[in-house]
Every structure is written in C-alpha cells, then in structure tokens.
Amino acid sequence: MAGHASTGHGETPRDVVRFYLLDHQTVVGKAIDIALLVLNVVFVVVFVLETYPFSEAMQTMFWYVEVAISLIFLAEYVLRLYGARNRLKELFNPYSIVDLLAILPTLVVFVSPAAVITANIGFLRAIRVIRFLRFYRFTQDEEFFFGTVSVGTLRVMKLLLTVVTIFFVAAGMFYSFEFRVNPTVDNFGDAFYFVVVALTTVGFGDIVPVTQGGRWVTVAAILAGIILIPWQASKIVKEWAYRDKVNVVCPNCGLAHHDRDASHCKSCGHVIYQEYDSRE
Template sequence: MEPTVSGSDERTVRELIRFYLLDHRTPVGRAIDIALLGLNLLFVGVFVVETYPVSARVRSALWQLEVGIAGVFAVEYLFRLYGARDRLAEFSNGYTMVDLLSILPTLSIVLLPTSVGIVNVGFLRAIRIVRVLRFYRFTADAEFFFGTVSDNTLRAMKLFLTILVLLVVSAGLFYSVESGANPGIETFGDAFYYTVVTLSTVGFGDIVPATAAGRWVTVAAILAAVILIPRQASKILREWTSKEKVNVTCPDCGLAYHDPDASHCKACGHVIYQEADSRE
C-alpha cells in the first residue's frame, strides 16, 4: 500500500524518500525503477556512441545528455544518503560507491574543469562504464517492477548480468587504455570484440594489447571471469540438481534436502523417516 502523509500514519520526508527508492509495488515506486533503469542504459549508451566517429553537433548533444543524466544520478545519490537509516552504511555500500564513481568524472569536468587538465580526460570519462554494475541493484531481491520471479530465474538473471557486466566493463577499460596507442582499437566495438574473443579463450590473435595497462586489464578480466562466472553457474546447477530433493532437516547433523524415499540421513545415518509414496 502506498504510504500517506496524514493522521497518525504521517511519515517524514526522509522516510518517504527511502520508501520510494526501495519500493517496487506502488505506481511511483515502479516509475522510479523504470526511469532509473532507462537512464542507466542511456548513460552507458552515450559512452559507447562517443567512441565512434560522429559530427561535432552530435558530440555536443551527447555531452549535454551525459551531463543531464549525471545530474539526475547525483540527485538520486544524495536522496539515498539522506533517506538511509544508517548513512555511513549506505555510503560504504558497494552499489552506492559505484553510483558515485560513475558520475564523478562527468561532474568533475563540469564543476572543476581546470583540475582535470593534469589527467587523461578520456580515461577519466571511461570510468563511467562502471555504471553497468549498478544493474546489480535491480537484482538485489526477487521482486521487480513487473512482478516477482522465482529464485532460479533470479539466479539465471544474475549469471547473465555477470557475463554482460564483465564483458562491458572489461571492454570499456580496455578501450580507454588502448585507443590511440593500438591501431586495432578504434571504437568500443573493437574492444568488445577483443574482450569476447579473449574471455571465450578463442584467441584469434588479430588484436593484442599494445600497452602495459591493456595487458593488466586483460589479466584482470580473465581472473574475474574464472572466479565469478563458475560461482554464479554453480548456484544454478545446485538448484537444478536439488529439485527432486525434499526439504527435510536431519535432527542429528542438520543436513537438509534428502532423497524423496530416504528413511535415514545419508550423512550420519540418523533415522529421519521421510515419507514416500510407494506408488512412485
């Protein structure tokens, strides 16, 4: 039920902000979710398009769009901190830190244009690609603006998201350190192609890192793929293999999920007398 701001159920502005930023059921909460999801996609899309040859007019329009979206994200970031019950915990939250990191490059160029002259502005703005990590916030639970999904579907979504995020972030960082130094990397598409070929272990060899930073990005991407993807996939496999199990916990050793016809715990041998239909 949507909160009200009247009578004994009166809520402070801070509570309302916290409610709507977490809510998936009310029209306002759903609208916020959909808007943030769309802006996330658009923010990442602007970065990708900017890596391709475009006219000065289009590039100027993309920059204005980037600044506008970054401003919206900055307001959202401040609202999350303001509405949080524990602001320190919210500030140190991984999702919140990603939010801040993704908008800092754009805001620093707008607010402190002279201070960014000593750094590589292209690399600084490429950090915006980490915004794709923000999509993990939408999979924090099984409830979405379009309804509730099963645990297995949620795990599959997280696996797909892990692969997508790994490819996009790796490609974005590789592009930022290799463009200009590597003749094979002219656009984000080139970097994405290299990342897919490398992480899939195909390794055509038509594009290779030309800088030390590019090699380190490649090493980090490979290690992340080796660690993260099997971890997510194992959760799905474990769920599939336990579908035929019955959720009964052994009172002696605490082992849960036993075979449908089990009468004894397979770990300790304790009698559990799990019921089974003899007709099966």
C-alpha cells in the same frame, strides 16, 4: 521489495523516500524502477557512442545527456543515503560505492571545467565504464517491477549479467588504454570485438594490445572470466540440485532442505514429520 506495505499516516518523509526507492509493487515504485533502468541503459549507450566520430554538435548533445543523467543519479544517491535506516552502512554498501564511482568522472568535469582536458584520457575516462555495474542493483532480490521471479531464474540473470559485465567493462578499460596509440582500436566496438575474441580463446590476432595497461586489462578479464563465471554457474547448479527438496529445518541439528518423503533427518535421525502426498 516483498513484504512492504503501502505508506500510511504518521510516516516521516525519510520513511516515504526509503519505501519508494525499495518498492516494486506500487505505481510510483514501478515508475521509479523503470525510469532508473532506462536512464541506466541510456547512460551506458552514451558512453559507447562518445567513442565514435560523430559531429561536434552530436558530441555536445551526448555530453549534455550524460551530465543530466549524472545529476539525476546523484539525486538518487543522496536520497538513498537520506532514506536509509543505517546511513553509514548504506554509504559503504558496494552498490552505493558503484553508484558514486559511475557518476564521479562526469561530475568532476562538470564541476571543474579544467578537468575537461583530462576527461578523455587515463583514469578519469577508464573509470566511467564502471557505470555498467549499476545494473547489478536491479538484481538484489527476486522482486521486479514486472513481478517476482524464482531464485533459480534470478541466478541465471546474474550469470548472464556477469558475462556481459566482464565483456563490457574489459572492453571499456581496454579502449581507454589503447585508443590513442593502437591504430586498430578506433572505437568501443573494436575494443569489444577484441575482448570477446580474447576471452573465448579464438585469438584471430588482427587486434593486439600495444600498451601495458591494455595487456593487464586482457589478463584481468581472462582471470575474471575463469573465476566469476564458474562461481555463478555453480550457484545455478546448486539451486537445481535442491529444487526437489523441501525447506524444512530439523529442530535438533538445524539441517535444512530435506527430501519430500523424509520422515527423519538424514543428518541426526531426528523425526521431522514432513508432509508428503503419496500420489506425487
């Protein structure tokens, strides 16, 4: 994150772990960021590919890849807890909860072979789609391995991520409920197609939910789209509205963000003495 100094003498292993998991500027920090991003993409792609009728050998390979990445993410999860200044706070951090839920189904099957029977049905399969939410961890702040972006750009990225997340998670949940009983849903692509058509209100009618779970997933996805997308968009509009303001705080009433040529606070009238170039 911004403002982090390089590690030096006298730091504990815990400090070093915390630094590199948060750092975006050093070679090691950038490498960790890129590696986690790539592994997250592969993790999601494997989930999608497993819904298609590949050969048994390919399905086995997908399973090995999924287990390997899950173990890496488990190590990351443990290291984040180890390096956190407040471990209890980190444990209940929404990002940490998503990290754990994303790998939990795979680890359950890996630890308990008997769970393989139920791995592809019901709750255990449905929850695997949560792994897509791990991408939100990469948008915690404006610092990235490729540099720093503006607040406005970050909010646009979060809006696009929210739209894709709603489509992806809804499609994954819809597929989990429908693929065994709905003849029109054979793979993730069919489910994704249905969700896009349903949420954009096109409604061709060639795919319809036949289970209660599938119907409720459709309703939840539509409500999430109605609520979350305008909420994210409003943040972008608000950011654009304030882009010509100067972040000066009035010492009298505490109001922030004033016009560039303001000499007095527009709320209480206190003199704030903003610098303003008349040539602008």
